[in-house]
Amino acid sequence: MTTAQTRILELRQELDEHNYRYYVLDEPSIPDAEYDRLFRELKALEADNPQLVTPDSPTQRVGGAALSAFATVRHEIPMLSLGNAFEEQDLLDFDRRVCDGLETQAVEYSCEPKLDGLAVSLLYQDGQLVRGATRGDGTTGEDISVNVRTIRNVPLRLKGSGWPTTLEVRGEVYMSKAGFERLNAAQAEAGGKTFANPRNAAAGSLRQLDSRITASRPLEFCCYGIGQVSHDIADTHIGNLKQLQQWGLPISRELKLANSVEQCLEYYRDIGARRQALAYEIDGVVFKVNSIGAQRELGFRSREPRWALAHKFPASEEMTELLDVEFQVGRTGAVTPVARLKPVKVAGVTVANATLHNMDEVARLGLMIGDTVIIRRAGDVIPQVMQVVTDRRPADARPVPVPTACPVCGSEVERTQLIKRSKGKQTVIEGVVYRCVGRLACAAQLKQAIIHFVSRRAMDVDGLGDKIVEQLVDTGLVRSPADLYTLTQEQVLALEGFAEVSSRNLVNAIAASRTPALARFIFALGIPEVGEETAKVLARSLGTLQRIMAAKPLVLTYLPDIGNEVAYEIGHFFEEEHNRTVIAQLLERGIELQGEGELHAEFAAATSFEGLVAKLDIPYVGPGAAQKLAQKFGALDTLAQADWLDLRQVVAERTAKAVREYFDDPQRRAEALAVEAQLRDFGMHWASVKKVVEGLPLAGQTWVLTGTLESMSRDEAKDKLEALGAKVAGSVSAKTHTVVAGPGAGSKLAKAQQLGVAVMDEAQFAAMLAEPSGL
Numbered sequence: 001m002t003t004a005q006t007r008i009l010e011l012r013q014e015l016d017e018h019n020y021r022y023y024v025l026d027e028p029s030i031p032d033a034e035y036d037r038l039f040r041e042l043k044a045l046e047a048d049n050p051q052l053v054t055p056d057s058p059t060q061r062v063g064g065a066a067l068s069a070f071a072t073v074r075h076e077i078p079m080l081s082l083g084n085a086f087e088e089q090d091l092l093d094f095d096r097r098v099c100d101g102l103e104t105q106a107v108e109y110s111c112e113p114k115l116d117g118l119a120v121s122l123l124y125q126d127g128q129l130v131r132g133a134t135r136g137d138g139t140t141g142e143d144i145s146v147n148v149r150t151i152r153n154v155p156l157r158l159k160g161s162g163w164p165t166t167l168e169v170r171g172e173v174y175m176s177k178a179g180f181e182r183l184n185a186a187q188a189e190a191g192g193k194t195f196a197n198p199r200n201a202a203a204g205s206l207r208q209l210d211s212r213i214t215a216s217r218p219l220e221f222c223c224y225g226i227g228q229v230s231h232d233i234a235d236t237h238i239g240n241l242k243q244l245q246q247w248g249l250p251i252s253r254e255l256k257l258a259n260s261v262e263q264c265l266e267y268y269r270d271i272g273a274r275r276q277a278l279a280y281e282i283d284g285v286v287f288k289v290n291s292i293g294a295q296r297e298l299g300f301r302s303r304e305p306r307w308a309l310a311h312k313f314p315a316s317e318e319m320t321e322l323l324d325v326e327f328q329v330g331r332t333g334a335v336t337p338v339a340r341l342k343p344v345k346v347a348g349v350t351v352a353n354a355t356l357h358n359m360d361e362v363a364r365l366g367l368m369i370g371d372t373v374i375i376r377r378a379g380d381v382i383p384q385v386m387q388v389v390t391d392r393r394p395a396d397a398r399p400v401p402v403p404t405a406c407p408v409c410g411s412e413v414e415r416t417q418l419i420k421r422s423k424g425k426q427t428v429i430e431g432v433v434y435r436c437v438g439r440l441a442c443a444a445q446l447k448q449a450i451i452h453f454v455s456r457r458a459m460d461v462d463g464l465g466d467k468i469v470e471q472l473v474d475t476g477l478v479r480s481p482a483d484l485y486t487l488t489q490e491q492v493l494a495l496e497g498f499a500e501v502s503s504r505n506l507v508n509a510i511a512a513s514r515t516p517a518l519a520r521f522i523f524a525l526g527i528p529e530v531g532e533e534t535a536k537v538l539a540r541s542l543g544t545l546q547r548i549m550a551a552k553p554l555v556l557t558y559l560p561d562i563g564n565e566v567a568y569e570i571g572h573f574f575e576e577e578h579n580r581t582v583i584a585q586l587l588e589r590g591i592e593l594q595g596e597g598e599l600h601a602e603f604a605a606a607t608s609f610e611g612l613v614a615k616l617d618i619p620y621v622g623p624g625a626a627q628k629l630a631q632k633f634g635a636l637d638t639l640a641q642a643d644w645l646d647l648r649q650v651v652a653e654r655t656a657k658a659v660r661e662y663f664d665d666p667q668r669r670a671e672a673l674a675v676e677a678q679l680r681d682f683g684m685h686w687a688s689v690k691k692v693v694e695g696l697p698l699a700g701q702t703w704v705l706t707g708t709l710e711s712m713s714r715d716e717a718k719d720k721l722e723a724l725g726a727k728v729a730g731s732v733s734a735k736t737h738t739v740v741a742g743p744g745a746g747s748k749l750a751k752a753q754q755l756g757v758a759v760m761d762e763a764q765f766a767a768m769l770a771e772p773s774g775l
């Protein structure tokens with residue numbers, strides 16, 4: 001033997017042993033990196049000595065050239081199916097039949113999980129894997145030898161010794177839950193097909209004509225029995241499996257012996273309780289008479305053994321019919337499709353409705369009314385439609401209608417539009433949501449708007465629960481949140497379930513909510529995309545309801561954490577006539593907003609002319625060009641009128657051209673000037689901005705950030721410094737006031753030290769932010 005040959009054999013043996021420990025015993029013996037190193041060494045040696053490559057080498061799991069079809073395999077011993085038990089009684093009846101058949105009182109059973117994958121036969125000749133086949137119809141299956149060879153825990157060669165010359169092993173090929181999630185995520189990422197469940201994913205992966213695809217899929221094998229054997233192995237089923245495990249085949253860790261049918265039931269309940277926590281999906285457990293002699297005595301009935309039974313769990317996936325698709329209306333008017341199903345029991349619970357999310361999901365599923373669908377209920381989540389069984393589509397199936405009118409109020413339904421802005425261009429793309437335009441005229445939206453309006457974190461009206469809101473809306477007493485403030489005690493008393501005291505309490509509670517802080521009131525309005533935090537930002541920065549209502553989207557984007565989309569929603573909300581009416585009524589009916597005040601310095605500090613120029617989204621105008629343009633022209637009207645030559649003095653030719661084109665468009669020009677005018681209205685003309693900034697603690701200072709900060713991002717740190725009036729620069733010079741240096745700071749820190757510029761670490765910086773005037 002050459003040295004290469006010796007080393008190759010050594011490496012294969014070592015790798016096989018590690019594989020066995022890892023996959024079969026579940027006790028990894030070396031780190032992955034070490035395994036990879038051995039594997040690479042073997043691969044390199046085999047590449048140099050191709051004549052030494054054998055089919056059982058661990059390197060031969062990569063798949064090969066694609067086949068045009070699978071060959072047919074005949075199963076010498078048919079691959080049978082199992083009888084099913086759904087109720088405890090079915091199991092007790094089975095045990096009775098077994099005991100009667102064997103003329104005994106109690107029988108030993110093996111207990112195993114029923115894996116949800118697909119049955120496979122593996123044929124070993126003289127310890128070498130020579131063939132893998134699917135079950136097919138039980139008599140003939142398909143030859144998937146190349147594919148099974150790619151499954152990591154299928155031994156290509158048996159371990160140890162004493163195996164029958166011919167040994168056919170049977171078991172399940174499946175995919176773990178984690179493997180399935182990973183595969184689907186990768187498929188979705190690559191724009192490929194995703195699988196409905198691990199079982200489909202395992203089947204789709206194993207039956208690939210291109211075995212390299214199979215090799216890339218996280219398939220696993222678990223052995224649960226034997227077929228053809230040239231000599232008997234053990235005299236019990238469990239004995240057989242334990243021996244197979246010694247030879248390197250993976251068997252279930254959950255394999256147990258039960259001494260009676262009662263213990264079988266215990267096993268069923270125990271695994272049932274742990275089912276969600278198992279790494280793979282199972283659809284029940286399998287009980288088998290443990291003694292091989294007894295199995296032979298009992299024999300078969302048609303295509304099922306009399307000695308084995310599958311005790312199924314209540315299914316969490318079921319098939320049923322889609323009777324109709326109805327639409328529900330949410331608080332913001334979103335109209336969502338809901339599947340009305342022919343009621344079916346799923347995992348013990350009757351299901352008649354399932355969520356369809358949105359119309360894109362309906363399209364993705366290819367759903368038609370009348371279809372047979374697969375629905376799934378996982379844990380406590382709302383049942384979902386997983387898949388359409390297209391084979392069963394009836395001739396009179398009809399498409400799911402696109403909603404055109406609101407099911408509650410009859411108003412028009414619009415498809416939402418998403419506006420994407422980039423470099424001066426505005427593109428409108430269709431959103432997935434359809435929205436009822438009825439707003440508060442729509443009872444569904446009105447009810448939910450009021451429920452939100454009075455909720456604890458909004459106007460905080462004590463004791464005004466959902467049921468009362470329903471009544472107030474249904475009786476027509478309340479047609480907008482403003483109507484709450486004209487309710488009289490007599491009106492409330494007339495409602496169901498109210499008496500003297502309770503009606504007085506409710507009216508008093510409503511009256512007590514008349515003085516909300518501005519931020520609460522903004523939140524209570526239920527503006528799409530505006531949660532509590534955004535409401536606080538609006539209130540704090542702009543100070544008054546009037547300014548918030550008037551603010552143009554572009555002005556709003558100056559505020560912390562408000563992007564284009566949210567700014568658009570806010571602007572749109574206050575533009576709508578009926579929203580303005582409701583707000584006006586609320587104020588007329590005695591709402592007094594608390595804490596209204598001045599425009600916040602933080603906002604003033606962030607509104608620089610240079611910032612506005614950058615925000616206009618003029619092609620080629622990034623922060624650098626914006627700064628130069630701002631410095632040269634000082635105000636927007638000057639910039640808008642600037643001629644080409646003036647522009648060319650500060651920016652490149654194509655940028656100058658883009659600026660001219662932008663302001664030559666009358667609409668854009670007007671919009672931009674309106675933004676500037678609004679800022680001026682708010683008291684923020686560029687000169688006065690300067691004045692406000694001058695009053696801030698860090699006015700006139702230039703700061704530099706370098707290294708990483710742990711408690712905040714660089715952007716946050718920059719925002720905070722700017723809010724205090726500082727300029728934040730990218731490089732250090734003698735003019736730099738302070739450098740904030742986090743871990744990993746390099747050349748900027750060195751330069752600061754060289755120039756004698758002050759340096760702060762993160763802790764000092766945080767302390768400064770907490771008390772900036774202490775500087």
Ligand code: IVH
Nearest residue numbers: 080081082112113114115118119224286305
């Ligand atoms: S024994 C004659 N044991 O269930 C006995 N089957 O409905 C044949 N299965 O086609 C099968 N886990 O795909 C057996 N521990 C297990 C099993 C199991 C899953 C599948 C197998 C078979 C089907 C029978």
